[in-house]
Amino acid sequence: MKAVEENPEVAVVVSAGSPMEPFLQARAVARVVGGAEGEAVRERLVAKVPEAAPFLAAPVRPVVLTVPRWRVTDIPNGWLPGREFPG
Template sequence: MSTTESTVSEVEAAVRGTLAAHKSMYLATSGGDGPWVGGVYFAEVDTFTLVLVLEDSGRTLAAVRENPVVALVVSTGSPAQPFLQARAVAEVVDGEWDARVRERLVAKVPEAAPFLAYPIRAVRLSVTSWRITDLPNGWLPGRELTPTA
């Protein structure tokens, strides 16, 4: 295995571990009302696909509908602990995907279940690239992870 393959594998493992260790993230959007950041619960479908729900009449969902390109941060809030940053494309989903989103979200974050009783919409995020910053591993600047073809 080459150094590059080892590094990609190591970075991917760190991204997966960080995602698994967190139930919530900050989601940044930009619509007609300008930029907006909100906290949301999320679950992973795979390393590059996250799912969540948004309030049907909320500012975040309105911005996603206007501009589906979003940014996100998965972090404890401490720069001394590993954290993730990413760009993604958000898609409001219905039907089978709506049910999958709700099921996966509650499986990871049981405390999110009460939100499902409110008017919400299921959203799938397709992450275009991850950046992980991990000071204990010496990853400053952070390491990039993009999907393989």
């Protein structure tokens, strides 16, 4: 977390693990949150993914990512290089 706080620019990849399935890449700005905002992040995550509740009950610090744009690569549909979409 110290590294993220010192340099909040991060890379993000969303992938099933196969290059032949669509995947997303982005640069983002990470912001470590706490207090009421951190609790709101936890509540949203548990509402979306209830099985994450035990993990989020641990003393972890939520991080909010701001993604200005995504690059989507979909090789079977000819998106190579990928196409950019707004965040």
